[in-house]
Amino acid sequence: MKEKIDKEQLRRFFSGAYSEEDTSGVEEVFQDDSRKEALETFLLSEWHRFDETTMAQDKNLDHILHKLYYKFQHQQERKKEGLVIRLWNTYSRVAALLLIPLALTLAFLLQQDDQQLKVSETWAEIEAPLGSRVKFTLPDGSVGWLNSGSFLTYPIKFGNERNVKLTGEAFFDIKKDPTKPFNVVATDLNISVLGTRFNVAAYKDVNEIQVVLESGKVKLNHIHGKNEVDMDPNDKIIYNSDTRKLVRSKVDPYKYSSWTEGKLVFRNDDIAVVGKRLGRWYNMDVEVRNEKNRDLRLRATFENEAIEEVLRLLKISFPIEYEVEKRKMDLNGKYEKRKVIITVR
Template sequence: MDREQQLKAFYQGNLSKEEAEDFLQWYHSKEGEAYMSSKLKEQWDQQDPVMEEYSSWDREVLFKKISTKKEGSNQSSSDQSIKLKTGKHWGFSIAASLAILFTVSILGYQYMLDHQTSPIETQAMITKSNPAGQKSKIILPDGSKVYLNAESTIRYRKEFKTNRQVELEGEAFFEVFSDKEHPFSVRSKGLVTKALGTAFNIQAYKDSPLTEVALTHGKVSVEEIGGAKSGELIPGEAIISEGTDSDFRKEKIDVEKVLYWKEGILHFDEDTFEEVVRTLERWYNVKITVEGRYDKGFLCSGTFDKNEYLDNVLNILSHSSGFEYQINKRQINMKFNP
C-alpha cells in the first residue's frame, strides 16, 4: 500500500504490529516529514481532494484518545485540534505538523501497547481453503505464492513474516520468497518440507495413502515429523511417503506432469481406480457411487485436454474400464456389469 493508504490504515488501527512499526519509523524520518509537510501545504493552499479525507477526520476524538490514556494533554490537544480544523494560512502548517506528529507518536505508542499479542493470540491461525471443484492463487504476507488445488487447505500464523510455517491438507504448489533469516517450512501429513527460496509441489490428501513432495526449482529438505528419515531434493526429484517405516523413497519425476493440475489439465499416471474416483470428485465437485465388481489391480493412465468436460472424461474412462455411467446433476453413478 502507498503512504496515504498506510496513514489511513494506521489511524483506523488496521496495521499489524510490524507494519505499524515500519510506518512510525518512516514517519519520523526526513522523508516522512517532507512528505507530510508537502501534503499539509497542498491541503491549505489547494484543499487537495485526496487530503479532504484526512481533513474530515474528527481530531477532537483523536486527541481525546490521547487524553484518556496520557495525563496532561487534554487542554493543549483541544486547542491544537481547533487550529487544524479552522486554520487556512500556511503559517499554521508548522503547528499543524507538530500536532499531527504528536498525535501519531502517542497513538502509535498506545497502538503498540493495545496490540501486543498474548501467547494465545500468537497461535491464532489464518486459514485459506478451496472446496471441491475450485482452485485459487494465494499471496502470503511475505510475498510467497501458493497455488491451492481443489479440496485443499493451508493454515499459517498471523505473525507469518517472522514465523514462516504453513500447514497443508490437500495439494499446493509453492513459490517461496527468499529470506535466509526466516526459513520457510510446510507441514503436510507426517512430513516437514523446508526451503529458503524455491518452488515445489506437495500432494497430501487425507484420503490418499501417499504424500509426495516434488521439487521444480531450488533445493529443499524433507523429513518425517518425529521420525529419523530425511532427504534433500534437487529439481526433478520427489520424495514419496506412505506413512510406514519402510516407505520413504526418492524418485525422479516429470515436473511438467506434476504441475498439470495448475493448468487445468487432468492427468492419471498408473493410478488405481479408487484414486481416479477420488480425483474426479475433487476436480468436478461431484459425488460418485460405484456398483458391481471390478479388477482392483486395474491402473489408469491418460491426459485430458485443458478444462475437459466431465461427460467427456467419463465417456473415455468407461470404454477403457468397462463401466456404464449416469449423471444426475452432481451425482454420478458408475456400474460395472458382471
C-alpha cells in the same frame, strides 16, 4: 491518493439493513486493492465504536481481511467458468458476504478475551472449496495455489522462520531467504526449503503424503524423528504415515503441478487413480468397479472439460461403461454429491 469508500453503505451492510445494490457495492470494495488501506482504516474505526473504553489502539485486521480477500478473489476467478460453476459461485459470493459481519464480531470477541495477543502469533487460514482452486500470496511474497478441499494456515507476519500448515494439496513457489527457512507441516511430515518450487498432496482421507520437487532443494523429516531426506529436482517422494517409510522415484513435475493451470494431466495412471482425481476435481463421488482389467491405464490431458465430456471421451478410448446417479437429498434437506460409477468391461 486513497480511493474513497461509501461508509454509509458499508454500515448498512454490517447492520443487516442493506439492499442488493449495497451488496454489490461492498463486494466491489473488497475486490479493489486500491481501496484496501481506506477499507482497513474504516473497519478499524468501526471496531473502536463497539467499546472505546476496552478496545486497544493497535488492533490488526489482517487475519480477518486475508480470509475475506481470498474469498472474493476465488469468486472472481470462478466467474470465467461454465453455467453450473457460475451458479455455484453466486451462492459462494452470498455466503462470503454474509460472513463479513460475523467475522468482524468474532474477531472483536476473540481480541477482547486476549488483549495481549501479538500480531506475530495471529494466524490466517485460506480454504479452497470443493471443486475449486485458489491462488494465494504469503506475507514474505511467496506465492502458490491451493487445490480443491484444501486448507493452508499461516501467521500473518513471519518471525525467524516461515512456518505454514497444510491439509490437502498445494503448489508453492517460495521466495528465497537464507536467513529464514520455509517449513510446510503436512500431517506428521515437515518439508523445509529456502527457495523452491514444489507440490505437496496431504489429504486427510489418504495415509500417504506426496511431495514432488520442480526446482531447488527440499529436506523432509518426520516431526518426531531426526532423520532427514534430501530431494533433488524431478524427485517424487511418497511418505506412508502408517509405516513411516519413504518411496522415491523420478517423474515429470508438470504432471503434478498442471492442476494450477486448470489442467488434469494423466500419464500412465491406472483407472483407480483416475477415479480419485476426477472425484476431487469435479467434487463428486467416483466409484471404479474393475474386476476384468487391473492394468488399465490412461494417458490424457483434460482442460476446462465438463465431467460429462470427460466420461464420454473415456468411454470412446477405453473398455468402460459409466453411470451418473441422480443426486439424493439427505436428512437435512441438502443434496448429496453427484455419484459416478465407472465399470471396466
